[in-house]
Amino acid sequence: MPVQPRHPTPAHAASPAGATLPAGVTLPAGVPGAPPVGGSPADHAVGLAHFNSLPFAAAEAAFLECCGSLRWAHRMAAHxxxxxLGALxxxxxxxxxxxxxxxxxxxxxxxxxxxxxxDAPRAAHLALRAAHAAYESRFGHAFVICLDAFEPSQYVDQVLAGIRVRLAHEVDEERxxxxxxxxxxxxxxxxxxxxGDPRG
Incomplete structure (x- = not known):
């Protein structure tokens, strides 16, 4: 099974302004209480069996593509x-x-x-860049957001709206x-x- 990149090529979902889904925004599928998507239960069983059999270093590297904390990835590979899938x-x-x-x-x-x-409009690029700059200036790190509750046409607008709302947070709240x-x-x-296809 190939190690999938952390951020696959984004879907070209146009917002009302004609913008497309930001490449760094990922759509979480396995949020608590929601059924996982991205393959059938049989696919998950086969993929998980293969993943369980990977050498430790390969599993740890794969987990690092899911979360960039080495401690988290090491723990996940070791367990x-x-x-x-539910246990995972x-x-x-x-x-x-x-x-x-x-x-x-x-x-x-x-x-x-x-x-x-x-190919997104220049105004959309400028708006997103300015919003992220404001967020990073206030909190000192990249803005991350889960968009699973929204339709594709809403993704970009929700990123901008999320940044606006979260800029008002206190540092501990935003953390x-x-x-x-x-x-x-x-x-x-x-x-x-x-x-993913374990035969790839």
Whole structure:
């Protein structure tokens, strides 16, 4: 099974302004209480069996594509084998809740800044760039967000709206929100990883 990139090529979902989905924005699939997507249960079983059998270093590298904390990835690789996808996602959540501030900072440093597709209007590029600059100036790290609750046509608008809302947060409040977004993104990326073709 190939290690999937952290950020696959974004879907070209136009916003009302004609912008497209930012490349750094990922759509979490395995959020708590929601059924995972990105393959059938049989696909997950086959992919998970292959993943459980990977050498430790390969598994750790794959987990690092899901969350950039080395401590998180090491723990996830060390706790194999996982009996099913639900157990894997539960372990991901548990490991995420145990991350220290330094681990979260390491994971955030690995997150690329979201950007628009090159054919998006210049005004959209400028708006997104300015919003991210304002956020990073206030909090000192990249903005991360889960968009699974929204339609594709809403993605870009929700990124901009999310930044506006979260700029009003106190630092401690935003730290908690960011940690939760990282956990949700890790779940989504794990689902994509396990659903990949193990024969690739």
């Amino acid at each position: 194999r084998p996982y009996p099913d 996602l539960a372990a991901s959540d548990e490991a995420g809740y145990d991350l220290a501030p330094g681990d979260i900072a390491e994971a955030l440093a690995a997150e690329p800044a979201p950007c628009l597709h090159s 908690a929100v960011t940690a939760e977004e990282l956990r949700r993104l890790a779940r989504s990326r794990i689902v994509e990883l396990v659903a």
